[in-house]
Amino acid sequence: MKALGISNCELRIANCKVRRLPASPPHPCTPAPLHLCSFLLLLAFLLAFAWPVCAGTDPPRDLRLQAPNESVEAPTFSLPDLTGKKIHLKGYRGKLVFLNFFATWCGPCREEMPGMERLFRAYRDKGLVVLAVNMQQSAKTVLPFIQELKLSFPVLLDAEGSVSHDYGIRALPVSFLVGRDGNLLWRAMGGREWDTQEMQSYIGQMVAEKR
Numbered sequence: 001m002k003a004l005g006i007s008n009c010e011l012r013i014a015n016c017k018v019r020r021l022p023a024s025p026p027h028p029c030t031p032a033p034l035h036l037c038s039f040l041l042l043l044a045f046l047l048a049f050a051w052p053v054c055a056g057t058d059p060p061r062d063l064r065l066q067a068p069n070e071s072v073e074a075p076t077f078s079l080p081d082l083t084g085k086k087i088h089l090k091g092y093r094g095k096l097v098f099l100n101f102f103a104t105w106c107g108p109c110r111e112e113m114p115g116m117e118r119l120f121r122a123y124r125d126k127g128l129v130v131l132a133v134n135m136q137q138s139a140k141t142v143l144p145f146i147q148e149l150k151l152s153f154p155v156l157l158d159a160e161g162s163v164s165h166d167y168g169i170r171a172l173p174v175s176f177l178v179g180r181d182g183n184l185l186w187r188a189m190g191g192r193e194w195d196t197q198e199m200q201s202y203i204g205q206m207v208a209e210k211r
Contacts, residue, residue, distance in 0.1 A: 063199065065186040074099070074178045075166040079156040082139050082146065087131070087156055090182070096206055097178035098130045101158075101169050103137060104145040108191030109173040113149050115194035120153045122200060126207040130154070135172065136161045177206075 074097075078088045089097070100116060102109035113132075120130040130153035134142050139157060146155055158164050167176070175192070177185040193199075 063188060063192055065188050067186045068184055072184045073182055074176065074184050075163070076182075077163045077166070079133065079158055079163060081154050081156055082143055087154055089131075089178070092129050092131075092178075093182055094180050095127050095129050096180060096203075098128065099176040099178055100130070100132045101135055101164055101167065101172060101174045102132055103135050103172050104141060106172045110145075110149070112173060112191040112194060113151060115192070115196075117149070117151050117153065118195040119200065119203060122195075123203050123207055124153075126204075128203060128207055131156060133158050133163060135164045135169065 074089065076089050078086050081087055089099075098116070098119070102113070104110075116130055116132070120128065124130075132151070132153060132155045134155060134157050136159060137157070138159070142155060142157065167174070171189070173191055175188040175194075179185045
């Protein structure tokens with residue numbers, strides 16, 4: 001799928017305090033206006049995720065995940081990590097990729113990160129990749145956040161916000177699971193507890209499936 005072309009759109013950051021993970025996705029931060037063409041392109045991407053996961057290896061229902069109602073290729077990208085090394089999404093073909101978008105100012109992002117780390121440590125040797133994409137912050141800002149939470153998975157910097165726009169990110173956090181073929185399996189809007197027994201069982205089944 002060709003990456004969607006979204007015009008420049010800054011996310012106005014509201015005061016975001018640490019709070020309990022909500023029962024439903026958090027209210028989105030107020031976005032800047034979009035031109036009509038860009039809005040239609042964004043809407044088309046979001047509508048691809050109109051239905052909850054209901055086929056194949058089902059994830060825990062309480063995670064409220066959304067699967068696309070048609071085959072959707074994950075927009076490809078190449079972003080630097082905190083050391084400046086370029087990471088290419090296509091380089092992980094053949095593996096499951098848990099792709100998360102976050103910012104250090106976002107309370108729900110902070111709360112879900114430790115669970116992501118535990119999930120990553122449990123399945124990284126079995127074919128699970130976790131990539132966290134920071135939205136429009138500098139390495140100087142992000143590094144202390146990563147060190148405080150003791151995160152070991154790759155953290156990438158989307159300094160201009162272009163990749164976040166390609167994925168239709170309008171509020172944080174948002175996570176995707178990218179299949180071995182490079183297609184999006186589902187999307188999760190808002191914070192989650194990613195290391196529950198049910199989720200670990202689901203990921204275990206996914207990584208054990210024949211390629």
